[in-house]
Amino acid sequence: MAATEYRIEREILIDAPVEVVWRTITEPDQITQWFADKVDLELEPGGHGYMGFGDQGGPVVVETVDPPNRFSFRWNHPAGEEPAAGNSLLVEFILAGQGEQTRLQVIESGLDLLAWSTADKQRYADEHNGGWAKFLDRLAALHAERPTP
Amino acid sequence: MKVDPDDELWSAIADPSRRRVLDLLVQRGEITASSLADLVPFTRQAVSKHLNVLEQAGLVSRRKQGREVLYQVDAVRLDEASRAMAEVAKQWDRRLGAIKRLAEAAHARATSSAPRRSQ
Numbered sequence: 311m312a313a314t315e316y317r318i319e320r321e322i323l324i325d326a327p328v329e330v331v332w333r334t335i336t337e338p339d340q341i342t343q344w345f346a347d348k349v350d351l352e353l354e355p356g357g358h359g360y361m362g363f364g365d366q367g368g369p370v371v372v373e374t375v376d377p378p379n380r381f382s383f384r385w386n387h388p389a390g391e392e393p394a395a396g397n398s399l400l401v402e403f404i405l406a407g408q409g410e411q412t413r414l415q416v417i418e419s420g421l422d423l424l425a426w427s428t429a430d431k432q433r434y435a436d437e438h439n440g441g442w443a444k445f446l447d448r449l450a451a452l453h454a455e456r457p458t459p
Numbered sequence: 460m461k462v463d464p465d466d467e468l469w470s471a472i473a474d475p476s477r478r479r480v481l482d483l484l485v486q487r488g489e490i491t492a493s494s495l496a497d498l499v500p501f502t503r504q505a506v507s508k509h510l511n512v513l514e515q516a517g518l519v520s521r522r523k524q525g526r527e528v529l530y531q532v533d534a535v536r537l538d539e540a541s542r543a544m545a546e547v548a549k550q551w552d553r554r555l556g557a558i559k560r561l562a563e564a565a566h567a568r569a570t571s572s573a574p575r576r577s578q
Contacts, residue, residue, distance in 0.1 A: 318547055318548050318551060320548060320551045320552055320555055321555070322552075322555040322556065322558070322559055324558070324559045324562050324563060325559075325563050325566070326562040326563050326565065326566035327566065330562050330565050330566045330569070331558065331562045333562075333565070334558050334561045334562040334565065335558060340561060343557065343561055344554050344557035344558050344561060345554060412562070414555060414558065414559075416551050416554075416555060418547070418551065420475075
């Protein structure tokens with residue numbers, strides 16, 4: 311095995327056209343029905359938002375908006391910091407329309423190691439040891455806090 | 460902040476360099492820190508640091524053999540760690556399931572109130 315980054319990939323086949331699925335995953339009043347209780351989202355690249363889970367929650371920053379095929383945002387970055395690879399989790403939704411059906415894939419990943427040089431990785435390993443772990447702590451806490459609908 | 464043993468597990472496996480060390484330990488069985496350091500692109504010092512964190516999380520244990528210290532993976536603990544990852548995957552499955560129900564219901568409503576035109 312070669313697990314070199316935090317990465318989870320799941321997918322599902324939905325009996326609805328891709329435009330309908332797109333609205334379900336991007337419209338705040340829809341997102342509240344499958345994800346957070348409180349959603350504030352500016353649907354454009356770089357757009358800031360907030361996802362609340364009970365009295366927990368935090369900021370999100372939208373990365374990609376490419377309707378109706380790709381939507382991604384970063385979350386779980388430390389308060390006051392701009393999210394980037396290395397301090398946040400990237401959640402990507404990839405939608406592929408197949409007639410009246412849609413294949414929806416979600417990828418949650420931590421670090422884009424491919425984009426890093428060996429020197430960068432070394433520096434990360436040496437200096438930022440505690441940093442990343444904290445987000446996973448927070449993620450674990452978040453997951454523990456909120457058993458899904 | 461509370462110290463949850465699971466948090467330690469999460470922290471231990473969250474770091475990619477540590478996951479690399481863990482992978483190698485799984486592959487090689489018992490191994491010394493310096494042999495490990497020969498196999499990774501980071502320093503002996505970094506390897507020792509990672510081994511300490513992994514040991515604190517209970518993921519690896521050490522034993523002395525003569526002048527050498529040999530490290531090996533604790534399979535039970537590692538299994539707990541992979542279950543923690545699987546739990547997050549399951550959570551995304553539940554969310555995807557909810558998205559599927561919502562989208563299919565919305566689609567059903569749309570097609571029943573406005574019957575589809577034929578081409």
